[in-house]
Amino acid sequence: MSSSRRAEIAANLAAVRERIAVACAAAARDADEVTLVVVTKYFPASDVRLLVDLGVADVGENRHQEAEAKHRECADLRQPGGPVLRWHFVGGLQSNKAAAVAAYADVVHSVDRAKLVQRLDAGAQDRPGPIDVLLQVSLDPPDRPGRAGADPADLPELAALVEAASRLRLRGLMAVAPLGEDPAAAFARLADVRRDFVAAHPAADRLSAGMSGDLEAAIRAGATHVRVGTAVLGSRPSVQ
Numbered sequence: 711m712s713s714s715r716r717a718e719i720a721a722n723l724a725a726v727r728e729r730i731a732v733a734c735a736a737a738a739r740d741a742d743e744v745t746l747v748v749v750t751k752y753f754p755a756s757d758v759r760l761l762v763d764l765g766v767a768d769v770g771e772n773r774h775q776e777a778e779a780k781h782r783e784c785a786d787l788r789q790p791g792g793p794v795l796r797w798h799f800v801g802g803l804q805s806n807k808a809a810a811v812a813a814y815a816d817v818v819h820s821v822d823r824a825k826l827v828q829r830l831d832a833g834a835q836d837r838p839g840p841i842d843v844l845l846q847v848s849l850d851p852p853d854r855p856g857r858a859g860a861d862p863a864d865l866p867e868l869a870a871l872v873e874a875a876s877r878l879r880l881r882g883l884m885a886v887a888p889l890g891e892d893p894a895a896a897f898a899r900l901a902d903v904r905r906d907f908v909a910a911h912p913a914a915d916r917l918s919a920g921m922s923g924d925l926e927a928a929i930r931a932g933a934t935h936v937r938v939g940t941a942v943l944g945s946r947p948s949v950q
C-alpha cells in the first residue's frame with residue numbers, strides 16, 4: 711500500500727467532506743444527513759482498503775464484472791466486528807446481470823424498470839438481509855437518446871413492485887443531472903418529483919444525487935447521498 715496514495719486520498723477526502731459540510735451549512739442542513747458514497751470504478755481494491763482505513767463506509771461501482779471482482783478481493787474486510795463497508799451499485803444495470811449484482815450489492819441506485827425488480831429480488835435469496843433499492847428517475851427530456859432512468863410518471867408502478875418484493879426495501883430516488891444543463895435547475899425538478907414520491911412513500915426518503923462537479927447543487931436540493939469519484943480518487947484512466 712503506497713503511503714503517498716494514502717496521503718493523496720486522505721487530502722482529497724478531507725476536501726470533499728469540507729465541501730459537503732459547507733454546502734449543508736449553506737442549506738441549513740445537518741452534515742450527517744448526507745452520506746458520502748465514494749465511487750471507486752476503475753480504481754483498484756487497494757484504494758477501497760485505503761478508503762475504509764480512512765473511515766469511508768460506502769463505496770459505489772457502476773459495472774458488474776469489476777464490482778463483483780473488487781467485492782471478492784475485499785471480502786476479508788467484512789468480518790464481524792470489522793469496519794462497516796456497504797457496496798452501492800450506481801450504474802446502468804442490464805437485466806441479465808441483475809441477479810448477480812444482488813449477490814453483493816447492499817444498495818442498488820439504478821432500478822428504472824420492472825424487469826430489474828423481479829431479477830434483483832430473485833438474486834437476493836441467499837443474502838443475509840434485504841437490498842436497499844433506489845429508483846432512478848430521468849431528468850432528461852423523454853426523447854433524449856440513451857436516456858437512463860424511469861419517467862417520473864412510471865415511479866408509482868415501480869415503487870409498488872419493489873414494495874411487493876420480499877427481499878427488497880424501497881428507500882428512495884436517484885438521479886444524474888443531464889449533460890449540458892445547469893444542474894441546479896435539474897435538481898430543482900428532482901426535488902419536486904421527490905416531494906410527491908415521499909408523500910406516497912414516507913419511508914423512502916433517501917435522495918442519491920450529486921457527483922464531483924455538482925454535489926453542492928444536489929445538497930441544496932435535498933440529496934442525502936452524494937456519489938463522488940474523481941474528487942476523491944483523481945481522474946479515471948481513459949483506457950481500462
Ligand SMILES: *Cc1c(COP(=O)(O)O)cnc(C)c1O
Pocket residue numbers: 749751772800801886920921922923937938939940941
Ligand atoms: C462515475 C459515477 C459517479 C461519480 O462521478 P464523478 O464525476 O467522478 O464524481 C457518480 N454517479 C454515477 C452514476 C457514476 O457512474
